[in-house]
Amino acid sequence: MRMRWTRHRDWRDASYPVRFLSKVRLAFVAECASMLQFVFRRTLWIIPVLITISLITFVMMKSTPGGPFDVTSSGRDMPKETQELLMRRYHLDEPDWKQYLIYIGVWPTGNDAAGAPIFKGVLQGDLGPSYQYKGRGVTDIIFAPPSVGGSLWESRFGRTATLGIFGFVFGVALGLPLGILAAVRHNTWLDYVSLFVSTLFVSTPGFVLAIFLMIIFGLWLKWLPIAARTWNTWQPWLLPSFCLGVGLSAFIARLTRATMLEVLRQDYIRTARAKGLALHRVDVQLSRDGTHVRPGNRAARLLGHPGDDALIRRIDCSRKSHRRHCVRLA
Numbered sequence: 001m002r003m004r005w006t007r008h009r010d011w012r013d014a015s016y017p018v019r020f021l022s023k024v025r026l027a028f029v030a031e032c033a034s035m036l037q038f039v040f041r042r043t044l045w046i047i048p049v050l051i052t053i054s055l056i057t058f059v060m061m062k063s064t065p066g067g068p069f070d071v072t073s074s075g076r077d078m079p080k081e082t083q084e085l086l087m088r089r090y091h092l093d094e095p096d097w098k099q100y101l102i103y104i105g106v107w108p109t110g111n112d113a114a115g116a117p118i119f120k121g122v123l124q125g126d127l128g129p130s131y132q133y134k135g136r137g138v139t140d141i142i143f144a145p146p147s148v149g150g151s152l153w154e155s156r157f158g159r160t161a162t163l164g165i166f167g168f169v170f171g172v173a174l175g176l177p178l179g180i181l182a183a184v185r186h187n188t189w190l191d192y193v194s195l196f197v198s199t200l201f202v203s204t205p206g207f208v209l210a211i212f213l214m215i216i217f218g219l220w221l222k223w224l225p226i227a228a229r230t231w232n233t234w235q236p237w238l239l240p241s242f243c244l245g246v247g248l249s250a251f252i253a254r255l256t257r258a259t260m261l262e263v264l265r266q267d268y269i270r271t272a273r274a275k276g277l278a279l280h281r282v283d284v285q286l287s288r289d290g291t292h293v294r295p296g297n298r299a300a301r302l303l304g305h306p307g308d309d310a311l312i313r314r315i316d317c318s319r320k321s322h323r324r325h326c327v328r329l330a
Contacts, residue, residue, distance in 0.1 A: 054103075054104065054122075058099075062096055069087065090128075090129065091109060102120075105119050105124045106119070106121065107121075127142070142157050143157050162237070163241060164244070166237055167248065168244075170242055170244065170245025171244070171246070172248075172252060173245075173249075174249035174253070176253075178256075179260065183257045186261060194253065194257070195254075195257075197253075199250070200250075201246045202247055204246070206243045207243075210240065214239065224236075
């Protein structure tokens with residue numbers, strides 16, 4: 001009786017709501033502070049990771065035989081005097097450690113008219129000059145639109161990012177239905193077909209699939225263009241986006257199937273079935289709340305993966321030179 005009276009007395013106390021809200025506020029602030037610390041620590045890890053990646057890339061590039069000026073654009077051997085002049089111009093005659101610091105942007109490349117040091121590197125947003133295109137920088141080649149006044153999405157970066165987004169959408173749109181179908185119809189022919197299709201997708205290289213799709217839909221059926229002259233319509237985007245999303249869809253399908261099977265074996269799902277709830281409502285409505293978390297997190301992590309191969313798929317599905325190869329294969 002005393003405990004019950006004390007509890008009711010606390011609720012009747014005018015200061016109880018204030019104390020309760022203060023405790024909730026403190027708990028919320030502590031949770032936010034902990035999450036901010038976690039995000040801050042993870043963000044700081046970006047710095048050593050980027051430095052390590054840049055070092056590995058630099059060492060690999062320096063370890064490859066040959067140089068950027070061994071052969072001219074016409075295929076002839078470049079004179080030694082011209083090579084030395086170009087090496088000196090692009091600071092490639094410096095020691096390797098100094099070349100890396102110049103590339104990063106922490107070592108000056110020279111002095112201006114006032115005698116102040118000039119820094120040109122990654123930290124300044126300058127990726128250096130292009131060895132292939134004369135008078136153009138790498139940053140300008142990647143981010144500059146082809147025409148004056150064009151938007152960023154018309155540049156090479158914009159096209160690649162657009163292909164990556166479309167590939168991600170295709171992967172999720174194909175993977176989720178396959179995974180749900182395989183889990184709901186477990187150990188049936190639909191489950192086996194879904195697993196076979198996902199295994200086929202994940203084991204087939206995207207560029208191989210792109211060639212076959214170009215032959216089928218471009219040469220035989222003539223539904224889609226092989227070499228796109230313009231990217232203002234939806235037809236040139238379809239084949240490369242589908243090829244990008246195939247591998248991701250197989251991964252999402254397998255993950256969705258495994259997660260949904262785990263959720264369908266939970267006690268609350270069995271209880272809902274025992275109470276007579278319709279099977280499709282149990283499988284889809286009740287299990288989706290526990291199923292979407294893990295595939296959603298993994299899919300968000302894999303959002304940048306389609307962009308890794310977007311350039312290759314775009315080359316496969318857009319270059320005019322591949323039309324001749326597809327004709328020969330057909």
